[in-house]
């Protein structure tokens with residue numbers, strides 16, 4: 487199963503980019519999606535801003551804006567604060583009550599985390615619940631709680647989970663029954679990479695490594711102008727690459743020496759909790775295996791930065807330093823990438839919200 491995908495879409499649900507009749511439908515849908523995406527990334531904006539940023543003619547912008555206002559998707563805010571001659575422009579923004587997304591982060595081995603988010607990735611409510619043996623039950627309960635907090639219908643549900651997560655079995659129909667909204671599924675590493683690029687301060691190409699119940703990777707590339715390249719490389723699981731050296735504990739895949747057995751959150755958290763565990767030494771051993779595996783990827787694709795993301799008690803300076811040392815040891819001295827922790831809070835939740843909005847506002 488490859489992500490992203492739609493886990494469930496209610497059959498009769500009207501899409502936000504509502505269709506119009508006739509041959510102009512395709513163009514109108516595209517214009518509408520273009521304006522919505524531009525607003526999502528940069529609101530508040532005036533009609534003139536939208537025309538300039540999208541290249542669409544002013545009358546076209548005015549027409550699409552009129553439809554969006556009538557649908558209650560956007561609203562007019564206060565006048566522009568800019569001091570320019572003439573009448574101040576009216577600024578447009580999303581009506582946050584009309585466009586809410588339910589985001590779920592299923593990458594933490596111990597907690598289910600969910601939030602209500604606005605289109606720009608801001609979280610308006612955030613809930614955290616312990617994981618129960620039946621993860622699906624817990625997830626459905628969390629979504630019901632979030633729905634009760636929402637001011638209006640949800641645009642969609644965005645779930646960030648490691649590729650192949652068993653918590654998702656049978657979940658789509660249950661969520662669709664609870665909520666008349668499409669359920670989107672994304673790889674958690676992909677979402678953290680999105681968020682790091684959109685909300686973080688990276689500024690270069692990078693390899694993102696998400697340590698959770700699995701170890702996921704995603705690559706993001708920026709263009710010559712510093713803007714994200716549209717088709718960056720999506721998430722892959724690193725897990726069962728052999729790290730070399732002492733094989734360590736057997737892996738769940740039945741082999742020995744996998745990075746997963748050394749550095750994935752459940753096994754690593756268990757070793758950290760063991761009585762008398764030297765936490766620094768445990769994290770250093772995990773970082774050494776992780777760094778050796780990552781150095782090959784970073785060197786092959788010539789990436790200047792490796793970002794590590796995961797539980798705060800795992801992605802510590804001990805782990806980051808050991809990973810960096812192993813990467814350096816395995817790289818050409820002048821070419822080794824820098825290794826850093828990705829410190830963005832709630833990156834999976836924020837990434838999921840912006841992805842759902844982008845998917846729902848894209849013409850198909």
Ligand SMILES: [Zn+2]
Pocket residue numbers: 725726737738739740741744746747
């Ligand atoms: Zn394995």
